[in-house]
Amino acid sequence: MQQKSIFIIESYEQLKVISDPLRTKMLIFLVEQPHTGQMLAQELNLSRAKILYHLRELEKHKIIQLVRKEERGGNILKFYQAVARGFIPANHLLNYVESKDATRQSYLEVIDHAKTRVLTAPDNSFELNSSNVEEWPKLSIQKEFKVSKEKFQEFTRKYRELLEKLEEKDTDIEKQNYYLMTTAFQIEEPLFKNK
Numbered sequence: 001m002q003q004k005s006i007f008i009i010e011s012y013e014q015l016k017v018i019s020d021p022l023r024t025k026m027l028i029f030l031v032e033q034p035h036t037g038q039m040l041a042q043e044l045n046l047s048r049a050k051i052l053y054h055l056r057e058l059e060k061h062k063i064i065q066l067v068r069k070e071e072r073g074g075n076i077l078k079f080y081q082a083v084a085r086g087f088i089p090a091n092h093l094l095n096y097v098e099s100k101d102a103t104r105q106s107y108l109e110v111i112d113h114a115k116t117r118v119l120t121a122p123d124n125s126f127e128l129n130s131s132n133v134e135e136w137p138k139l140s141i142q143k144e145f146k147v148s149k150e151k152f153q154e155f156t157r158k159y160r161e162l163l164e165k166l167e168e169k170d171t172d173i174e175k176q177n178y179y180l181m182t183t184a185f186q187i188e189e190p191l192f193k194n195k
Contacts, residue, residue: 011093
């Protein structure tokens, strides 16, 4: 089953389901790859029964789907995966508090997951092979700026296009896996003071 890029949440019930912080945590794993209830219980250090309850709720509201079953040692393992890589509330749901809470929670979970990816990455991911930053096969940037909403939206559109281009199939033999996490949102006051 092909995973969609974006799933539009159409019902208030779906919105409530993904607003739960634990379900958001589970979805981060299920977006990446299929997991069983037991795998999620180990990842999140929770009881299998609790995870199974939340899996049933997510499946009932069509946020995740059963992608395969495997028999191991007389047990049937059910692997679930998120139906999409991203979830966005439909326009008619945008004014609900849960919409804002779900979005904020998903940002927090992405950031938390990125921290785990940094901590578990191989040591050679952080080796410095040159004093020229432009030659590094890694990137870590924090930036605050003041621009119009329109200019920022244009930037995000171009950024998405650039990411799509990066993912295009090519014939390079020496490919490596990279992890990229980006968050951007409006803030009240800048933390970094310009000199």
